[in-house]
Amino acid sequence: MCSSFDLNFSNFENRKINYLKMKTILVPTDFSENAYKALEYASYLASQIGAKIVVLNSYQIPSGTSNVMINFADILEKDSKEDLAKLLDKLKNIEDFKGVEYIPFSCYGFLTQTIEIASKNHSIDLIVMGTTGASNIKNKIFGSNTLATIKVVDYPIVVVPQETQFSAWKNVILASNEDDSILAVAQKLNDIVGLENVNMDIVSVVPKNEQKADHATLILGLDGYNAQYSFHTEENDSVVEGVLNYTENHASNIIVLHKKSYSFLEGLMHSSVTKKLAMHSKKPLLII
The missing domain is CATH 3.40.50.620 (HUPs)
Structure with missing residues (x-):
C-alpha cells in the first residue's frame, strides 16, 4: 500500500546546482500547519540546490475497525493521494518553487516505518520535518513523532520550528x-x-x-x-x-x-x- 504517483505536472525548469550536495529530500506531512512549514522550508532549500522532494503521507486504520469496513484502507489510501495532490498543486503554483520537482508518496503504516520505505524507494539524502504535527502539544518543542523519527531513522534530519524563515546554511x-x-x-x-x-x-x-x-x-x-x-x-x-x-x-x-x-x-x-x-x-x- 505504498506508492508514488504521477501528478502530471509540466516539465520542470533547469536549475543551477548550488553548494549543497544532497539530491533528494523527504518531507513527511500530516497536512498540519507545522508540516506545511517544513515543506515550505524544504522547497526553498530544494530550489537553491536542484534537489527533488518526496512528500510522504502515512496513514493507519483506526484500532477496532469492524469487518463491515473492510475497504477502509482503500478509502484512506484514496484520501491520502487526493490530499497530497491538492497540496502539491498548491506548491507548484508558488513562484519561488516553480522549478522544484515534487514526488507524492502515500503509504500505509506508522511514520517511522513509512519513512524507511520511502527512503529506500527514492534514495533519500535528507529528511525535513516540522516540530509537531496535527496533535500539537502545548509547551513541547518536539512532538512524539518527530522525536521518534530522530531516534530511530538513520538519515540526517532537519527539524523546522513553526516560526522559522529559510536562509542558506552559511x-x-x-x-x-x-x-x-x-x-x-x-x-x-x-x-x-x-x-x-x-x-x-x-x-x-x-x-x-x-x-x-x-x-x-x-x-x-x-x-x-x-x-x-x-x-x-x-x-x-x-x-x-x-x-x-x-x-x-x-x-x-x-x-x-x-x-x-x-x-x-x-x-x-x-x-x-x-x-x-x-x-x-x-x-x-x-x-x-
Whole structure:
C-alpha cells in the first residue's frame, strides 16, 4: 500500500546546482500547519540546490475497525493521494518553487516505518520535518513523532520550528562537548554541505569553573576539510540552557547536533519553560 504517483505536472525548469550536495529530500506531512512549514522550508532549500522532494503521507486504520469496513484502507489510501495532490498543486503554483520537482508518496503504516520505505524507494539524502504535527502539544518543542523519527531513522534530519524563515546554511552552530562527536558531525556535514562553504561555531557547554578542552586532535581533523571554524565555550550547568543562550546571542542559519546528544533533544521535548521555547522557536536543527 505504498506508492508514488504521477501528478502530471509540466516539465520542470533547469536549475543551477548550488553548494549543497544532497539530491533528494523527504518531507513527511500530516497536512498540519507545522508540516506545511517544513515543506515550505524544504522547497526553498530544494530550489537553491536542484534537489527533488518526496512528500510522504502515512496513514493507519483506526484500532477496532469492524469487518463491515473492510475497504477502509482503500478509502484512506484514496484520501491520502487526493490530499497530497491538492497540496502539491498548491506548491507548484508558488513562484519561488516553480522549478522544484515534487514526488507524492502515500503509504500505509506508522511514520517511522513509512519513512524507511520511502527512503529506500527514492534514495533519500535528507529528511525535513516540522516540530509537531496535527496533535500539537502545548509547551513541547518536539512532538512524539518527530522525536521518534530522530531516534530511530538513520538519515540526517532537519527539524523546522513553526516560526522559522529559510536562509542558506552559511553560518552554522555545531553544539557538542565531545571531540569525537564533533568530528563525526563535521564529516557528515561536509558530505551534505561542503565545509569550505560554511562558517562553524563549535559550542561546548561546561559547568562553571570546569577546565576547557584544548581540542588539539580535533583541530587536526577539521583542518583536513579546509573548514572555517571557531571554538566557543558556554558556562552553564544545563546543556539545553547553554546551547539556547548561545544561539540567542549569535547569528546562525541552523544548529547542528549529533544523534549521540539525545539527552539534549529529550530536554527540548520535555521542557515547559517558556523562555526556552521562545529562544528556540526560529532556529532549525540539523540532527546527524
